[in-house]
Amino acid sequence: MAKLRAGLIGAGMMGRNHARVLSGLDDVELVAIVDPNGDQHGVAGGRPVFETVDQLIEHGVDYAMVAVPTALHLEVGTKLAEGGVHALIEKPLAESVENAEKLAEAFASRGLIGGVGHIERYNPALQSARARIENGDLGEVYQVATRRQGPFPGRIADVGVVMDLATHDIDLTAWVTQQEYVDITAQTAHRSGRPHEDLVAATGRLSKGTVVNHLVNWLSPLKERTTVITGEKGTFIADTLTADLTFFKNGKVKTEWPGLSQFRGVTEGDVTRLAIPKPEPLRVEHENFRDAVLGKDADIVTLVQGLATVRTAFKCISGPSDRWTDEPGENPQCEF
Structure with missing residues (x-):
């Protein structure tokens, strides 16, 4: 051939x-x-x-x-x-x-x-998380929270942090849960003097009721790429910088120390960093x-899926949140 x-x-x-x-x-x-x-x-x-x-x-x-x-x-x-x-x-x-x-x-x-x-989508940690979610390892998925932050990239000049970085989180969240976004709200800010936003905090809901939130910025000396997926059986934490996937499993061992038990939402279970193949994404x-x-x-990420991501991202761009006003309906919040 x-x-x-x-x-x-x-x-x-x-x-x-x-x-x-x-x-x-x-x-x-x-x-x-x-x-x-x-x-x-x-x-x-x-x-x-x-x-x-x-x-x-x-x-x-x-x-x-x-x-x-x-x-x-x-x-x-x-x-x-x-x-x-x-x-x-x-x-x-x-x-x-x-x-x-x-x-x-x-x-x-x-x-x-x-x-x-x-x-x-092709990061080994997220590939493994999706497969395990499909296998029922988490049960019902309650929440997906992502954090994506780091220094300002001087080479990006035509779009802001929502289109350049937050689109990663929007796409991976829909893909790993196999759900669509049904609503999203966000706050943005301009802190670096550029015409585009450099910070966004967004929260939304997916088609099966999963709650999501994304914290994204170009303002931090700390580079972070973390996805936390919480379900009825435990929590996955995917670090896409290192391609590590850790599973915090809900357990059956009760905490007998009364003071400590107040800080435990569920019974304590095993914490496992999963061994997974790591091909280059x-x-x-x-x-x-x-x-x-x-x-x-x-x-593949089809153009139809890419279009859905752009539509969701654009719901999060309506102006910098540092221009907050006291007038109803004038604050830079987006939703659909």
Whole structure:
């Protein structure tokens, strides 16, 4: 079987990682790169480096990895769709709901496969958590709480922390629980002097009643990527920086110390850091998209799912919460 011919559009920080994975992916040949700034980081490896997407399409590719700034997703994605090229587009799908809808329609109307690079879905800790939830290890899922914070990334200029980071948490929460968001409210803040928000605290509810909350910012010297999933049988804590998954199990051993028992919500059980395989998430993401293009069973983030994430995220962007007023209905809170 001939290898799939793949192209990479955008050779920046993420593009370099995509080039590395695509260069070693089974059944795929990375044949060309597109970047109007040229191959500044030396990732082409002797392959052609084009200035435009049209040149890549003329060169002949089966699919393309799109790793350009979010504001360019619609332009680049539409050209690929019109050229009959499948595409994996870095998250978020687009910088607006309208453009995300246009992209989803562009690929669907032509029968093309489109995916969104929500890489956290492929983190080993969350992959294992989802499988165990499906197996009933937690019973009913009561709550999902995520914390995603760290220093400000100077390379991000076209969107705020909601679209750049919180979309990770929105997507992974819906995916790991297999539920949809039915409502969400949020507060945002501007603290770094940029036009986009750099802090958000959101809370919502999923279709089966699970309560969720997301704390996300670009303002902390501490880098944290934590997902806490609480259910009727215990709690999973997934650290997606280390890909560790820990299970706090509800137990049957009663606490006999009266003072201490006041601080225990349930009887104390075992705490286990689970031993799980840890393949690189980016490689797993690419393997799944490759399989989807080949017509095999694959778990990709579809454009429809990416659109749902953008819609939920946009419910959380209505203005900085540091402009609080005492007038009813004027505070920057969002809901649906």
